[in-house]
Amino acid sequence: xxxxxxxxxxxxxxxxxxxxxxxxxxxxxxxxxxxxxxxxxxxxxxxxxxxxxxxxxxxxxxxxxxxxxxxxxxxxxxxxxxxxxxxxxxxxxxxxxxxxxxxxxxxxxxxxxxxxxxxxxxxxxxxxxxxxxxxxxxxxxxxxxxxxxxxxxxxxxxxxxxxxxxxxxxxxxxxxxxxxxxxxxxxxxxxxxxxxxxxxxxxxxxxxxxxxxxxxxxxxxxxxxxxxxxxxxxxxxxxxxxxxxxxxxxxxxxxxxxxxxxxxxxxxxxxxxxxxxxxxxxxxxxxxxxxxxxxxxxxxxxxxxxxxxxxxxxxxxxxxxxxxxxxxxxxxxxxxxxxxxxxxxxxxxxxxxxxxxxxxxxxxxxxxxxxxxxxxxxxxxxxxxxx
Numbered sequence: 302x303x304x305x306x307x308x309x310x311x312x313x314x315x316x317x318x319x320x321x322x323x324x325x326x327x328x329x330x331x332x333x334x335x336x337x338x339x340x341x342x343x344x345x346x347x348x349x350x351x352x353x354x355x356x357x358x359x360x361x362x363x364x365x366x367x368x369x370x371x372x373x374x375x376x377x378x379x380x381x382x383x384x385x386x387x388x389x390x391x392x393x394x395x396x397x398x399x400x401x402x403x404x405x406x407x408x409x410x411x412x413x414x415x416x417x418x419x420x421x422x423x424x425x426x427x428x429x430x431x432x433x434x435x436x437x438x439x440x441x442x443x444x445x446x447x448x449x450x451x452x453x454x455x456x457x458x459x460x461x462x463x464x465x466x467x468x469x470x471x472x473x474x475x476x477x478x479x480x481x482x483x484x485x486x487x488x489x490x491x492x493x494x495x496x497x498x499x500x501x502x503x504x505x506x507x508x509x510x511x512x513x514x515x516x517x518x519x520x521x522x523x524x525x526x527x528x529x530x531x532x533x534x535x536x537x538x539x540x541x542x543x544x545x546x547x548x549x550x551x552x553x554x555x556x557x558x559x560x561x562x563x564x565x566x567x568x569x570x571x572x573x574x575x576x577x578x579x580x581x582x583x584x585x586x587x588x589x590x591x592x593x594x595x596x597x598x599x600x601x602x603x604x605x606x607x608x609x610x611x612x613x614x615x616x617x618x619x620x621x622x623x624x625x626x627x628x629x630x631x632x633x634x635x636x637x638x639x640x641x642x643x644x645x646x647x648x649x650x651x652x653x654x655x656x657x658x659x660x661x662x663x664x665x666x667x668x669x670x671x672x673x674x675x676x677x678x679x680x681x682x683x684x685x686x687x688x
Contacts, residue, residue, distance in 0.1 A: 309410045312675065314418060323352060329383050329404050331375050331590070333462065339453040340460060340584045351437060352382070352402070359545035360438050364388045365588040368402070369418050371411050377403030379412065383419035384437055388540040394479075398428030398688075401436035403465065404447075407431050412468035424688050430684045432477070433469075439538050440546070444480050444658070444681030446467065455614040455655050456557070456582045457683065458482065466682070474684035478537055481623055482657030484616035485675035488644045491635075495672055499639045502632035510636050513563040515555075522551030522612065525565065525575045526615075532574075534589040534617030537660055538683075556584050562613065562645035566620070566633035573621040574630070576637040581612040615639075616657070618655045618666075625665070634669055 308314050317326050327348045334340035350357030352368060366384035382402040389397055400419040405411045420431050436442040442459040447466050454460040490496060490545050502508055513521045526547045533539050542550065557579055566574035585608060618637070624630045645651040658681060659666045 306414060306421055306651075307310040308414060311373055312414060313372040313614040314410065314414060315370045315372055317352075321417075322370070323349065323368075325377050326352070326368055326380050326402075329370070329380050332459075333404055333406070337445070337462070338393060339450070339541055339573075341587050342451055344586065344629065348658040351441065353644040358437070359543065359549045360386070362545055364438070366437060367419075367422050369415065371405070371414055373411075379415050379521050381405075381419050382437060383422045384435070385423070385428060386438060386540065388543075389668050392540050393538055394430075396427070396429035397432060398426060398430065399435040399437075401434035401442075402432050403436075403469075404462075405468070405615070407462075407464045407466075407468075409468060409471060413464075413472060416472050418468075419512075420688055425460065428686055430685060431474075431688055432683055435683075437538060440542065440550075443479075443538070446541075446682045447479075447680050449474075449482070449679030453481075453583060453587075454679070455612055456579050457616060458657075460612075461529075469684050472686070476682045476685045477685045478683045479661040480658035480681045480683070481661060481677045482655055482679040483659060483670040483675035484653060484655050484678035486584060486652060487654040488646055491639065495635055495639070498632060498635045502636040504631070505632060507569050508629060508633055508636070509567045510559045510564050510633065510640060513558070513565060515558065515560050518553055518555055518558070519548070521565070521656035522554075523547055524572055525534070525563075526550065527576070528572065528575050528621055529617060529619050531621050532625070538593060554579075559648075561648050562641055566637055568624065568629055568633065573624055574633045574637065576615060576634075576641060578613050578615045578641045578645065578654075579618065580608045580610040580651070580656075581614055582608075584610045584612070591632045611648065611651060612655055613645040613651045614655045614657070618656075620646035635672075640670070 315322065316324055327345055328595050331342055355361040364384055366382055368382045371379035380402060381400055383398065383400045385398050403415065404417060423431055428654040434445050445461060445465055446461040450463055525541055530541045562578040564576050620630045620633065656670050657673060659670060
């Protein structure tokens with residue numbers, strides 16, 4: 302075991318081990334971001350499930366993690382996680398460990414203690430490289446916000462304090478991958494070239510785009526995530542979702558899934574593509590301050606009956622590898638985008654769209670985003686250093 306990280310005078314390092322510890326760990330951002338007008342308080346129940354173990358998060362079926370806090374004068378002023386994912390070691394690279402859930406005051410002594418502690422744990426696990434932040438996996442909130450602080454994040458997107466980047470790079474980390482969100486107005490038609498592509502797609506009798514059938518939600522979710530695992534298998538940082546995770550994601554998303562906003566594309570009778578869009582639920586939960594009790598549940602359920610939101614986010618879209626690069630892939634992509642755009646306006650009152658995140662080297666998706674007139678609005682960065 303490596304030597305314990307020296308703790309600067311006045312600071313106390315706490316390993317998160319009990320339910321009370323987890324509650325204090327979760328509570329820190331609500332205080333740190335109290336004066337940030339763009340902070341959207343995450344639901345505490347979701348954070349409890351994320352870090353609470355296998356019962357709430359099937360990631361723990363193939364990953365292990367540790368959590369720490371830094372206290373000064375009885376007040377928590379920093380936190381971090383470190384995690385090792387067996388699927389990352391298999392599919393991404395040997396010796397890669399992750400850290401995340403990083404929050405702290407603007408004090409290099411605090412951030413340094415947190416990062417040193419996470420790195421020491423990763424070394425003890427046999428890791429040779431540290432990457433972060435990942436909170437907790439690439440399927441949760443990957444990357445640190447480095448550009449686009451002047452707006453609230455949309456549903457399932459992270460938000461961070463601007464000085465975090467300086468603290469991380471000051472510890473010897475360098476950026477290895479950027480992930481972008483692209484924003485656009487959707488209350489006006491797409492450029493003429495896109496409209497022509499959509500018209501051409503509608504003349505192709507082999508291509509059918511249908512709405513998801515929510516009455517068969519578990520089956521439809523499994524189908525979509527099977528296409529996703531195939532379509533994204535060569536993307537940077539990709540790890541496949543396990544059957545348990547697929548079931549968990551389906552259950553988690555069901556309350557905010559609307560048939561009009563999810564399309565499955567079939568070619569010659571076979572499902573080969575999908576697009577998921579979500580109403581920006583952050584607009585509906587922001588005033589709940591992270592709590593569903595005592596009245597938050599009722600408010601949220603009422604709002605979700607027929608939500609009206611300003612923004613629609615597309616978190617996931619994919620086409621099976623056998624058709625990637627094929628002309629029909631372009632046809633189905635633009636057809637799904639256009640059909641969802643129409644329903645987002647008509648049924649949800651949205652006038653803004655967001656696509657993301659998109660990897661900085663994902664040429665096909667960047668081309669699609671550019672073609673429909675969207676622009677980069679937020680950039681998240683993943684950092685790495687050798688251990």
